[in-house]
Amino acid sequence: MNTNKKLLSYGILATLVVGLLAAFGGTDLSAAFAAGEEVAATTGGYGPAPVTTAADYPSVAGANGRLVVWIVAQLHLWFAAFVLAVPIFVFIIEVIGMRTRDKRYDDMAYEFIKVSITAYSLTAILGGLLLFALILFYPHLFGYLSTIFSDSMFYYALLFFAESAVLYLYYYGWHWLQGGVRKWIHLTLGLLLNAVGTGLMLLANSWLTFMMSPAGVDAAGVFSGDSWAAIHNFLWNPINIHRFVANIAYGGSIVGAYAAFKFLTAGTDREKAHYDWMGYNANFIAICALLPLPFAGYYLAAEIYAYSQQMGITLMGGIFAWLFIIQAVLIGALFLSANYYLWCGMGRSDGAKRYHKYIKYIAIVLIGAFLVWFTPHTLVLTNSELKALGGPHHSILGPLGIMPAKNTAVNTMIIFTFLSFLFYRRSNKVAVVRWERAGNIAQVALFAAGIANILFLGIYHGYFTNTVYKVAASIPQVMTTFVVIVTSLVLDSFIYRGAKDVGPLHWGRIPDRAQYALFLLAVAFTWLMGLMGYIRSGIRQHWHVVDIMRDNSADAFTPTLGYAANVVSIAAIIFLTMVIFVFWIAQVSSTKTLPSGYWKE
Amino acid sequence: MRQFLTVISFMLLTIGAFAGFSNLGIPQIEPAPPPVEEVIDLGSMNMEQFIALGDRIFNGKGTCTLCHNSLGRAPDLGQIGTNAQARLDDDRYAGDAADIEGYLSESLTNPSAYVVVGFGKAGSDDTESPMPSTSGGSIALSDPELAAVIAYLQDKGGLEVTVEIPTDVEVPEEEPAEVASGEPRAPFTTFQELADEFACEACHTIGEEAGDLGPNLSAIGASRDAEYIRRAILDPNADIAEGFDEGMMPDDMGEQIYAIELEIMVDFLSQLK
Ligand code: HEM
Numbered sequence: 001m002n003t004n005k006k007l008l009s010y011g012i013l014a015t016l017v018v019g020l021l022a023a024f025g026g027t028d029l030s031a032a033f034a035a036g037e038e039v040a041a042t043t044g045g046y047g048p049a050p051v052t053t054a055a056d057y058p059s060v061a062g063a064n065g066r067l068v069v070w071i072v073a074q075l076h077l078w079f080a081a082f083v084l085a086v087p088i089f090v091f092i093i094e095v096i097g098m099r100t101r102d103k104r105y106d107d108m109a110y111e112f113i114k115v116s117i118t119a120y121s122l123t124a125i126l127g128g129l130l131l132f133a134l135i136l137f138y139p140h141l142f143g144y145l146s147t148i149f150s151d152s153m154f155y156y157a158l159l160f161f162a163e164s165a166v167l168y169l170y171y172y173g174w175h176w177l178q179g180g181v182r183k184w185i186h187l188t189l190g191l192l193l194n195a196v197g198t199g200l201m202l203l204a205n206s207w208l209t210f211m212m213s214p215a216g217v218d219a220a221g222v223f224s225g226d227s228w229a230a231i232h233n234f235l236w237n238p239i240n241i242h243r244f245v246a247n248i249a250y251g252g253s254i255v256g257a258y259a260a261f262k263f264l265t266a267g268t269d270r271e272k273a274h275y276d277w278m279g280y281n282a283n284f285i286a287i288c289a290l291l292p293l294p295f296a297g298y299y300l301a302a303e304i305y306a307y308s309q310q311m312g313i314t315l316m317g318g319i320f321a322w323l324f325i326i327q328a329v330l331i332g333a334l335f336l337s338a339n340y341y342l343w344c345g346m347g348r349s350d351g352a353k354r355y356h357k358y359i360k361y362i363a364i365v366l367i368g369a370f371l372v373w374f375t376p377h378t379l380v381l382t383n384s385e386l387k388a389l390g391g392p393h394h395s396i397l398g399p400l401g402i403m404p405a406k407n408t409a410v411n412t413m414i415i416f417t418f419l420s421f422l423f424y425r426r427s428n429k430v431a432v433v434r435w436e437r438a439g440n441i442a443q444v445a446l447f448a449a450g451i452a453n454i455l456f457l458g459i460y461h462g463y464f465t466n467t468v469y470k471v472a473a474s475i476p477q478v479m480t481t482f483v484v485i486v487t488s489l490v491l492d493s494f495i496y497r498g499a500k501d502v503g504p505l506h507w508g509r510i511p512d513r514a515q516y517a518l519f520l521l522a523v524a525f526t527w528l529m530g531l532m533g534y535i536r537s538g539i540r541q542h543w544h545v546v547d548i549m550r551d552n553s554a555d556a557f558t559p560t561l562g563y564a565a566n567v568v569s570i571a572a573i574i575f576l577t578m579v580i581f582v583f584w585i586a587q588v589s590s591t592k593t594l595p596s597g598y599w600k601e
Numbered sequence: 602m603r604q605f606l607t608v609i610s611f612m613l614l615t616i617g618a619f620a621g622f623s624n625l626g627i628p629q630i631e632p633a634p635p636p637v638e639e640v641i642d643l644g645s646m647n648m649e650q651f652i653a654l655g656d657r658i659f660n661g662k663g664t665c666t667l668c669h670n671s672l673g674r675a676p677d678l679g680q681i682g683t684n685a686q687a688r689l690d691d692d693r694y695a696g697d698a699a700d701i702e703g704y705l706s707e708s709l710t711n712p713s714a715y716v717v718v719g720f721g722k723a724g725s726d727d728t729e730s731p732m733p734s735t736s737g738g739s740i741a742l743s744d745p746e747l748a749a750v751i752a753y754l755q756d757k758g759g760l761e762v763t764v765e766i767p768t769d770v771e772v773p774e775e776e777p778a779e780v781a782s783g784e785p786r787a788p789f790t791t792f793q794e795l796a797d798e799f800a801c802e803a804c805h806t807i808g809e810e811a812g813d814l815g816p817n818l819s820a821i822g823a824s825r826d827a828e829y830i831r832r833a834i835l836d837p838n839a840d841i842a843e844g845f846d847e848g849m850m851p852d853d854m855g856e857q858i859y860a861i862e863l864e865i866m867v868d869f870l871s872q873l874k
Contacts, residue, residue, distance in 0.1 A: 219737075264604050309668070309731045322627050329622060516611060523615045542635030547733075551635075558632035565623030569616050576612060 046147060049221025049549035050140040057553040058137065065137030066555040067567065070537075072133050074530050074571045075578070076126035080204075081243075081529070083123050084197045085251025086116035087167070089285050091190040098183055108278055110174050115258055116251075117171050118582045124160070138553075141544045148216070148223045148230050149207055156203045159196055166193045201247075202240055206231040209239050211545045212536075213307050221548040238303040239536075242296040245289050250525050252286030257522035258583060260515035263508075272508035279518055280345060280507075286521060287338050287417065294331075294410045295478060304539070311546070314539050323535055323561055330528040332370040335413050337517040337524070339366060342420045344514030349428035351502030358423065362416050369416070372409040408458030411481045415451060418485050422492065429499040439495040443488060450484035453477075526575060530568035538564075633661070648752070651766050655753025658746050663735060665750075675732065676717050681705070682758030688715055693727075702763045705751045710736045719851025726798050788859045792869035795862055799854065807873075815850060816842040820873055827871040834866060 050056075057065060090109045097105030134142045146153060170189045177186035213236075214221075216229030223230070259279035266272040305312030314320060343359050346352035433439065454477050540546050542556040550556075559567075646654070659665045668675035676684065685701045688694060696714035698704040707714050712730035721727030735742050735750075742750065745767050752764040789795045796802055806817040821830065832839050837850035858866075 261605075261608060264608065310664070310733060313668070322630070325627060326619075326623050330619065519608060519611055520615060523612050524619075527616060527619050556635045560629045560631055561627055562624040562629050565620045569620040572616055573613070576609075580609075 046223040046225065049144050049217075049545060052140050052550070052552045054552055054554055056140055058139070060136055064555065065133075066553070069130070069133045069137055070567060071571045071574070072126060072130045074533055074568070075575055076123065076130045077533065078526060078529065078575050079119050079123040079126055079578075080201075081247040082251050082254050083116050083120050084201055085247040086112055086255065087170075087190065087193050087197060088248055089252065090116075091187070091194055093281070094187060094190060098187065104277070108281065111278065112255055113171055113174070114586065115255060115583070117167070118585050119579075120164075120167060122578060122582065124164075138544070141549065144221070144545070144549060145207060145210070148210070149227070151227050152203050152206065152231060156200065159200050159203070163193070163196045163200060166196055198244070201243065202236075203231070205239050205243065206233065206236050208536075209233050209235040211543075212304075212311075212540060214545050214548050217548060219548075221545065234307045235300075235303060238300040242293070242300045245293055245296050246529070249286045249289035249293060250529060252282050252284075252289060253518075253522040253525045254579070256282035256286060256518040258282075260518035261583075263515055264512060269508055274507075276348075276508045276510055279341075279515065283338060283341050283518060283521070286525075287342075287421070290334060290338065291414050291417070294414075298407075308546075311539050314541065315535070320535055320538060323531065326531060326561070326565070327528065328370070328373045330524050330531070332373070333524045334521060334528070335370070335417060336366060337520040339363075339417055339420045341514050341517040341521070342424045344510055344517070346424055346427045347511065348505050348507060348509050349502060350506075351430065352423075352427035355423040355427055359420075362420055365416050366413060369409040369412040372405055373413075405458055407477050408454055411454045411477050412451065414481055415447070415454070415484060418488075419447065422488065425492070426496070428502050428505055429496050430502060431495050431499050433495060433497060436495055439491060443491060443495075446484060446488055446491070450480050453480045523572070523576075526572050527568060530571055531565070534564040534568065646766055648762060648766065651749055651764075652752050652756045652762070654746075655749035655751070655756075658742065658750050659753055662746075663740060663742060663750060665735075668732065676720060678754060679757065681754055682760045684717075685758070685760075688717070691715075693718075700763070701755070701760060702751060705754055706747065708732075709742075709747055709750065710734055719854075724798075788862055790865070792865055795858070795866055799851075799858070815845060818870060818873065822871040823874040825871070827867050830870050831863065831867045834863065 059065070090113045093105050093109040093112070097103065097109060166189060170186070170193050173186065173189070177183065177189075210230055210233050213234040214230075215233035216226045217223050256279050259275045259282055263272055263275035263279060266275055301312070301315060304315055339362065346355065431439070457477050457480075538558055541558060542551050543549065544551045665678075669678050671677075685704050689698065689701070689704055694715050696704070696707050696711075698707045698714075704715075712732040712734060713728065716725075716727040716730045718727055720730070722729040722731045733740060736744075736747060748764050748767055752762050755762045755764065789798060796807065801807065801818075805815045806819055808819055825833070829840070833842075833850075834854050837854075854863075
């Protein structure tokens, strides 16, 4: 634990720096803001956004400022997402444990939070580093943002202290606050922890979205003084939603990789069983959060479009259109690995053989749906390419690239992933109700009708209707998916009421390669997050704050996709190294070396 | 330890595969560099070169083709020769321009002064243009650049080029674009509100209100079914009502209305018998 404490104190130190600088940002960095403040004095408080020249971006030891800020910010975001997500499902698992009085849940929740606690100090250190890098390389931008957000930066620092306090109480008090009223106190702490954590994320998101969709300032960037307007800018909530859900899926995937590694290196069967179970639960969390993500993503894209047609077209129609092909590959990898893990997991039950024959069909459908998603929509082509294709859309494949087809693909993927899950649940059970056959027929009919409806809506709206009407298909499609999932779950719970188990589940009986699906899940998620970070910032193009504060540095240009992918890959490798370090530390803290004859007796 | 190394190699391989695909599987398009103000040597330019400069700006730095292309996101500027005069003669015209050059200039610097029917921002009843001011904000053309674009547009539209090549180059004034005030509007709930908002009755007779640019819709439900009406609103050029011209009825209603509003209109109209 000693190392842990040391990290903690670094964390607090970094936070102090963050807090002080943020609170007094406007006055402390006087060199950078002297000019702004002069104007501010004459305009009743706030000045216009600074106009910079290339000389205003300090070059420090020949380092590329953009690259440094990019990587540090991304690392901070990865750790922060993880650290904020874990308490969410730890809380849920703890509640499950409390309700079912199954201690395994409580132990697992504790182990999850233990994994995140060391990462917490690293998050703080990286946050401090990010702040430092921003001030160093982008003093005017930081100065401008901190005049607008001085309030919220101050509250951010406060919240961070609160988060630390509650987290350490929650973690170190785990074994102390057990049973009866104490458990309730502990759960309340968990809830508080999540409330504070979410608050932190919302504040940080508002600074980010302000740069994309500024509000509360006039055309020259003069702040009206209305902090809430600046925070509650147009893209704030769409990003909040997408991030919140993505973070949970991401946290689940990282914990899954941890369990997978522990599984592979476990010495005893008991340990294997434990980590298999942990990996299963982590994957389950990741899948649950993965299912709604595509919709949150399309909602975000639609809102970007609604905010600014120009930005929307840059996002979906310009060079970034190719990025969505990479995104599709990654999301395909996510869905496939999550499913593959479920299929392998069926080996834990002796009754799973009954379902083996269906799995290849699910795999085929998933891949088909993935290919449709993969089909690009409007791409920026050269003139000759355009002529060869006869327009920006292919005449027959064209509709595969548009929303109804993609929605159809996404819904199909979701329904079939759910089907995998349903098979998994059934694999160890034998129904005892007399109407089992009828029930199964009803299930088949339900899925068939649902899929038929989704396909019909997709094809009809994709090929035979126009504009708005195309998008109109998405709501009935999502509703269909939703109804199928809920009805099927209810129906199955009746069919399997009082069902017999085929035999005990053999936790730990899963091939090693299944664990690699969990690694793939974690890596793909990490990388995807990095990639999307690039597009989020990329669509601002050469602006620090869109249309208000221009980026005049030598690095204002948008890098190519390949370059961005390389940066993301390097950052991901650094991240991995740090994560391994974190796990290693956690491991070291629990091993004791007893040197003989070293201490005097 | 071996296990550890296998896992690490697996992860590195995965990352390598993603990076490899992004570098090799995807065309590497070099994004356009941020716009810079061209140093224009106007003194030595003739009109042909000046128009060519406008062409370059139009297709490059001006980002005009992002919207003004064949996808129908914005009016076809090939027709500007005939359209510009029509805009000035339009009753809705409330800008300050006296001639075509003035109209073009106004279109570039203050797009909302006159909004081409059907192209306004959703919900603004064609009072607010989605086109950003090209003299400020993210496009930020200087005055000589604007003049070159206008010359190019006049030339492209087959009009007489009336712009003069500016001789005294001033430092362009930064005139930042308006910050879009973004809240999407709330949907309308009745047909009448919709008809008012989108000025259907400017062209159609529906009951009392009389317009005669488009067919009389007072009894449309008797001859057309809901499916036809829906298509007529979303894709007006799919079937052209007899005696009327193609391309009159705004064809981007689909982008301006919510699906639920479409259904309100279709329901209402198909019941007019
Ligand atoms: C299964 C589907 C999806 C998954 C797994 C997914 C995953 C993610 C993740 C992990 C992030 C990073 C969040 C963060 O930085 O905290 C992200 C951000 C983003 N995603 Fe998605 N996404 C999905 C669908 C979509 C779709 C369909 C779109 C748009 C067409 C989209 C657009 C974006 C954008 C613009 C960002 C950057 C915003 C930000 O920084 O938070 N996503 N996504």
